Amino acid sequence: MITLKHPLIIVVGAGGVGKTTLAAALALEKARSGDDTLVMTFDPSLRLKDTLGIGEHEDADEVEVDAGTSGRLTASLLDARRTFDRLIESYAPDEETKKRILSNRFYDHLSGSLAGMMEYMASERLFEVANSGRFDTIILDTPPTRQALDFLQAPERIVGFLDTGGPKMAAKSWFDTEGKLRATKKLGILGRNVEAFFDRMVGLELLRDMAEFFQAFAPFFDGFRERALEVQKLLRSPDTVFVLISGPGPQRVADTLFFARKLKEAGYHLGPVIVNRVHPGEVQTGMVPPGTERDGRQLLKWLGSRDAEGVNHLRDLLGTSHQLVELGLRMDEPTDIKALGELGATLLG
Amino acid sequence: MRSNNTLARLLELELIVVTGKGGVGKSSVSAVLGRLLSDAGRQTLLVEVDPRENLHHLLDVPPSGGEMVEVAPRLHVQHLLPRTILDDLVREKLKVGALVKRVLASPIHQQFTEAAPGLKEAAVFGRCLRLLEGHGPRGIPTPDVIILDAPATGHGASWLGAAQLVSDVISSGPIGHMASLVANFLADADRSGVAVVTTGEEMPVQETLEFLETMVTRLNRRPEVVIANALYPELTEDPADDPDDSLLDLWAHRRAINEEELERLSQEWQGPVAHLPLLPLDPGPALVGRLARHLKTELGGGA
Numbered sequence: 001m002i003t004l005k006h007p008l009i010i011v012v013g014a015g016g017v018g019k020t021t022l023a024a025a026l027a028l029e030k031a032r033s034g035d036d037t038l039v040m041t042f043d044p045s046l047r048l049k050d051t052l053g054i055g056e057h058e059d060a061d062e063v064e065v066d067a068g069t070s071g072r073l074t075a076s077l078l079d080a081r082r083t084f085d086r087l088i089e090s091y092a093p094d095e096e097t098k099k100r101i102l103s104n105r106f107y108d109h110l111s112g113s114l115a116g117m118m119e120y121m122a123s124e125r126l127f128e129v130a131n132s133g134r135f136d137t138i139i140l141d142t143p144p145t146r147q148a149l150d151f152l153q154a155p156e157r158i159v160g161f162l163d164t165g166g167p168k169m170a171a172k173s174w175f176d177t178e179g180k181l182r183a184t185k186k187l188g189i190l191g192r193n194v195e196a197f198f199d200r201m202v203g204l205e206l207l208r209d210m211a212e213f214f215q216a217f218a219p220f221f222d223g224f225r226e227r228a229l230e231v232q233k234l235l236r237s238p239d240t241v242f243v244l245i246s247g248p249g250p251q252r253v254a255d256t257l258f259f260a261r262k263l264k265e266a267g268y269h270l271g272p273v274i275v276n277r278v279h280p281g282e283v284q285t286g287m288v289p290p291g292t293e294r295d296g297r298q299l300l301k302w303l304g305s306r307d308a309e310g311v312n313h314l315r316d317l318l319g320t321s322h323q324l325v326e327l328g329l330r331m332d333e334p335t336d337i338k339a340l341g342e343l344g345a346t347l348l349g
Numbered sequence: 350m351r352s353n354n355t356l357a358r359l360l361e362l363e364l365i366v367v368t369g370k371g372g373v374g375k376s377s378v379s380a381v382l383g384r385l386l387s388d389a390g391r392q393t394l395l396v397e398v399d400p401r402e403n404l405h406h407l408l409d410v411p412p413s414g415g416e417m418v419e420v421a422p423r424l425h426v427q428h429l430l431p432r433t434i435l436d437d438l439v440r441e442k443l444k445v446g447a448l449v450k451r452v453l454a455s456p457i458h459q460q461f462t463e464a465a466p467g468l469k470e471a472a473v474f475g476r477c478l479r480l481l482e483g484h485g486p487r488g489i490p491t492p493d494v495i496i497l498d499a500p501a502t503g504h505g506a507s508w509l510g511a512a513q514l515v516s517d518v519i520s521s522g523p524i525g526h527m528a529s530l531v532a533n534f535l536a537d538a539d540r541s542g543v544a545v546v547t548t549g550e551e552m553p554v555q556e557t558l559e560f561l562e563t564m565v566t567r568l569n570r571r572p573e574v575v576i577a578n579a580l581y582p583e584l585t586e587d588p589a590d591d592p593d594d595s596l597l598d599l600w601a602h603r604r605a606i607n608e609e610e611l612e613r614l615s616q617e618w619q620g621p622v623a624h625l626p627l628l629p630l631d632p633g634p635a636l637v638g639r640l641a642r643h644l645k646t647e648l649g650g651g652a
Binding site: 014015016017045046047193194197198199200201247250251280293294295296297298299300301302303306329331332333335 | 370371372373439442443445448451452455458501522523524550551552553555581582583584585594595596597598599600602603604606626627628629631632
């Protein structure tokens with residue numbers, strides 16, 4: 001159906017459309033064709049974890065999948081928190097900084113809430129393996145996000161965040177030697193009022209703790225920026241292709257088009273669009289929804305017509321610039337090697 | 350298990366948080382609950398925090414960008430923006446225009462509200478609490494119950510724990526005070542509850558089970574109900590009778606997956622489960638109305 005020769009394939013789409021399964025299927029087929037292949041995934045189902053063997057080795061970064069492929073098939077389960085911890089372990093300039101960060105009472109929560117930090121960590125990991133030259137093909141499954149492009153934009157957001165204030169201010173230290181807020185001091189009486197306000201609202205103690213956290217992080221910021229820019233270059237390189245997965249039905253069309261447009265605007269190379277789990281059938285005009293809810297055959301006919309309409313609509317709107325591929329709803333969800341292999345062969349066959 | 354008093358219980362609550370894996374129909378089920386409770390006489394406010402305003406679309410009201418909008422008698426919907434709530438808090442507490450401008454423009458305020466763990470989430474709950482206490486816009490009735498269409502389960506647990514977290518780190522001042530009120534409110538089983546939405550498929554059920562565990566271990570609470578959405582109808586024919594009937598075969602397989610997953614759910618969750626069918630209707634008020642009737646029956650409220 002489709003051809004993907006790129007060394008880096010990024011699978012994107014809204015939550016619940018089957019990204020992880022399709023990423024695994026593509027990887028399996030690539031490995032069968034002889035490529036040494038890595039599939040990086042975030043959130044596989046228990047069965048898929050078992051199939052890939054990443055269930056038993058939660059602590060391992062990479063697991064070899066024994067699927068009888070001619071190329072090596074490796075699976076990697078991304079755990080952002082672990083990557084984050086490791087990053088601090090390996091980049092902290094000294095023991096003391098490391099300790100300061102890991103023992104800060106905000107670390108646990110901030111590492112999760114700091115805009116895009118987790119996603120950034122994942123892309124950093126991607127950069128690492130892409131540069132290692134150990135694989136012919138890397139397939140990256142992207143994490144479920146509310147805003148579809150969060151993951152891809154994380155590195156840019158981090159750079160933006162670094163350039164606009166926050167950490168710069170943190171690096172400068174929020175407080176002077178008398179324990180007064182620097183940012184408000186130069187404002188005179190007004191500044192003292194602002195400081196009093198912060199104190200009354202959240203307590204200066206808390207601000208001090210947060211400031212310390214950011215300061216402890218300051219030594220990382222330059223490295224972050226450098227690597228974030230490298231990751232962006234990698235994501236926009238002609239060697240990288242994005243495969244966009246969509247759910248069926250007219251409601252998904254708008255989401256998918258939005259996603260496609262955003263990807264292109266951001267300068268990424270959008271390859272094929274895959275509409276997954278399409279109910280079988282054709283558009284039937286003037287079909288009245290069946291009166292009874294209990295008739296599964298009528299329901300499936302209606303769903304088939306609805307999905308066909310959605311696919312047609314999407315095809316019209318996408319134009320000829322992108323290949324649109326439909327995958328039918330299967331009898332069972334593909335979770336074992338055999339079913340994944342069939343799916344992969346269908347896609348890349 | 351179907352519980353006969355689940356509906357009665359939901360009718361007593363002041364806040365129902367609806368969560369579940371992405372793509373399972375959280376917004377639809379929130380709208381359905383809103384319809385059900387307002388039909389039963391409760392003054393109901395649906396709150397969404399996702400900028401796409403799916404709830405507005407489902408209820409066929411124009412996007413509001415934050416205004417409270419009337420949908421039907423006793424039913425309103427509002428899109429709450431956490432950032433706006435926090436800025437409003439500054440305006441309310443400071444009152445002096447020049448100071449407000451300074452604080453809002455201050456990098457400390459901006460960075461703090463972005464990075465402070467749990468603050469934005471706690472602020473949404475804080476606003477809900479104030480609305481319930483009658484501090485809403487003039488001319489709009491005070492809600493008896495708020496239904497919050499919360500983010501997906503992964504984030505849902507951190508939403509529910511946010512207020513406690515804020516309250517732990519900020520002990521004094523208006524924010525600390527608000528956070529501790531919210532934390533108590535969310536811990537109070539007589540006032541607030543959680544509904545988890547899933548489908549009869551592997552990943553959503555898996556995430557539901559993980560969320561249930563998190564709720565018990567971290568929050569010491571259990572959801573009021575798990576709502577299994579978009580289920581294929583029960584089989585009424587035997588596929589063995591006609592092996593060439595591919596639609597019947599697909600129906601049988603998809604229904605079997607639903608049953609298997611619901612069975613797996615019931616192994617670990619003995620509380621109430623409500624089943625909602627996959628219906629041949631596009632998202633919108635008609636679908637919401639039909640599902641509300643189903644949910645009423647499922648929750649023990651009669652047909």
